[in-house]
Amino acid sequence: MNFDNNLPIYVQIGDYLKRQIISGKLKEGDKLPSVRDTSKELKVNPNTVQRSYQELEREKLVFTQRGMGTFVTEDKDVIKNLKKGYANEIIKNFMEDMKTLGFNSSDIIELVYEIIGEEK
């Protein structure tokens, strides 16, 4: 994993973990790797990893059980909302980009249909 953007590292680690939850690599109730192991894997200061875990906990995406570790939430709605949030963000950026290029909403929908058709 490259930390090559300007966001704080703890935010970038949080994003990396959220993407794993969204894609199902980390499933509901799964145990997250320990702070130590994540720190070693990503070569990041363990205090920074700890902060990412705390932020995810604050967002209710994970919970900590004393002496057991940190686990992905079992609340399906929370994960659904997370997914939706990411999807909205991606689509919003895409729409903005297309609009700067001069496409209007119906042009965009038409193009998306076309491309989906080609994929099938």
Next chain:
Amino acid sequence: MELANNIVEINNLTKRYGNKTALNKLNLNIQNGKIIGILGPNGSGKTTLIKILAGILRQTKGEVIIDGYSPGIYTKSIVSYLPDRNFLYNWMNIQDAIDMFKDFYTDFDEGKADELLKFMKLDRDMKVDGLSKGMKEKLNLTLVLSRKARLYILDEPIAGVDPVARDQILDAIINNYEENSTMLITTHLVRDMEKMFDEVAFISEGEIILEGNADKLREEKSMQIDDLYKEIFG
């Protein structure tokens, strides 16, 4: 910042060589349990600062307190220092180097040394003379990290080594960092090391010109520490 939490306190530290000022009334506190990066170009005063902390140079003026004491016999027993050049003799093999460290430092942990030697792919019967620059650096770091010290001071641990050795060195540092010890690392290779730091301090012409939590600085300035470094010193 609470006083009791600082493993290192530096007040108005000045060092002159003849009429050349290397450190100019420098102030810096280092909190216990953190990894702090001292960032600055060659000649900014990094190595002078570190040599004073390690107790091998004396300041001209000002005060340095490490765990409550001025640099001396006590602080040397709790500070593990990696100099910016190889400190082993060419006639030694790795076993001799380990024996020397065992003699010098009661906190030397041979089990840890074995682990690190294995990780670095070094054998006890290798001669220092025959080691490449990267291997010497790895051996030096192995010895320094095998001590159970309160404060590790690493002067340019990755300068001049190839990318593979560099990764191994970074791994060894992260793997061996414990929350109740503190690491002070100087570097001008900021890009490779910035994700390891809790705190960073920029040093220029013998003064700290900017310091703070690395992630906070990234947030405030909307740039990576590496870019900030280039902006300050570029």
